[in-house]
Amino acid sequence: MGNDEIPLHGGNVSTGVVRVGQTVRRPSGPWTPAVHSLLAHLHAVGFTGAPKPLGIDDKNREVLSFIPGTVAWPDHFDMLEPDKRLARVAQIIRDFHDAVTGFIPPSDARWQILIPANGSDIIAHHDLAPWNLVIGRPHWAFIDWDTAAPGTRLWDVAYALHGFVPLSADPRWNRADAGHRIRVFADAYGLGETQRHELIPLLAARSRSMATFIATQAAAQRQPWTQLWHDGHGEVWQADADYIDQHTPDWEHALLS
Structure with missing residues (x-):
């Protein structure tokens, strides 16, 4: 493979991503040093569920280790169907959250904050x-x-549950066992009772925040969000948020029973 650049496709907002040998090259930004510091910390404490940061190349692109494998969405979601595989996802996320607790960001860290969290x-x-x-x-x-x-x-x-259950209004992805999968994920992550209560209203709020963000960015004619808006992504996120709201008693029962 040598130094040939092989374009990597997929995703809605990432462009200019290529594979070179056993590395991935991506456009860098003001946030890249802070992100690389985060990734270096994760690997230093033994978390293997993220690429390794390998610096910046001569084209001012960030360099990351290439991770061979299969991307689950949309064509290989069946790989995440068994409960044990959904549980593995939740455990990886819990491992990441535990590993990042000891991370001290650089004093000059700059982050790409698209949708501020509630804390x-x-x-x-x-x-x-x-x-x-x-x-x-x-x-x-x-x-x-x-x-x-x-x-x-x-x-x-909350965001992970939307994608991995999935909590989707689309008939192609709508699931009769959504409540069961929420419970499998919550149990595998190790959510406590208080966390489960706090999570319930966030399920719809997190999806609605995506719809609002895309609409706001499109109104300001910022790309790639304007194109995503015209492609219907805002409507999809809003429909999912409405669907989650309508079924909140089901999710509450699944999490708390």
């Missing part, structure tokens, strides 16, 4: 979803850490 008890990933999960052997890992920023465990968990 800041950790540096959260903010996009823990099946489109950012690489299922490999032996490691599973989350990619696309460029929107890591101050947030909370539950803000990350």
Whole structure:
């Protein structure tokens, strides 16, 4: 493979991402030094569910270790169907949240904050979803850490549940066993009773925050959000938030019974 650049496709907002040998090159930004500091910390404390930061190349792109495997969404979601695999996702997220608690950001850290969380008890990933999960052997890992920023465990968990259950209004993804999968995830993560109560209203709020963000960015004609708005992503997130609201008693029963 040598130094050939192989474009990597997927995702809605990442462009200019290429593979070079066993590395991935991505456009860098003001947030890159802080993100690399975070990733270095995670590996230093033994968390393997993220790429390793390898610096900046001569084209001012960030360099990360390439993680071989299969991205779960949308064509391989069946890989996450068994309860034990959904539980593994929740355990990886819990391991990340525990590993990041000891992270002290650089004094000059700059983060790419797209949607502020309702608190800041950790540096959260903010996009823990099946489109950012690489299922490999032996490691599973989350990619696309460029929107890591101050947030909370539950803000990350609410977003993860939306994608990994999934909590979708789309008939193609709507599931009769959604409540069961929420419970499997919550149990595997180790959510306490108080956390479960606090999580319930965040499920719809986290999805609605995405709809609001895309609408606001599109109104300001900022890309790639304007294109996503025209492609219907805002409507999808709003429909999902409404669906979650309508079924909140089901999610409450699943989490608390």
